[in-house]
Amino acid sequence: PEFLELYDSLEIIGAVGKWHLATHILECFPKFSLNFVEGSGEILETLWSGLDEVVRMTQVMSIAHHQEVIDEYMNDSNWRKII
Numbered sequence: 001p002e003f004l005e006l007y008d009s010l011e012i013i014g015a016v017g018k019w020h021l022a023t024h025i026l027e028c029f030p031k032f033s034l035n036f037v038e039g040s041g042e043i044l045e046t047l048w049s050g051l052d053e054v055v056r057m058t059q060v061m062s063i064a065h066h067q068e069v070i071d072e073y074m075n076d077s078n079w080r081k082i083i
Helices: 028-032 043-058 063-082
Strands: none
Touching (some): 043 063
């Protein structure tokens, strides 16, 4: 479907997080190390630390409220990347 198509200008670079790369074979390092990727590269792992706190807080909530709080956290996280 059209909404799943990637833009031609979008470049996707495969990489392995720094903590996980150490458990891979040596040949993976030059191919997938974040040391060779421009920018932060570890965005998922930086999101998880804050998201862990939110998830613990939402465990007692209804499913709908749980999802709403997590969505708001992610929206705020995305907004902070812009400003």
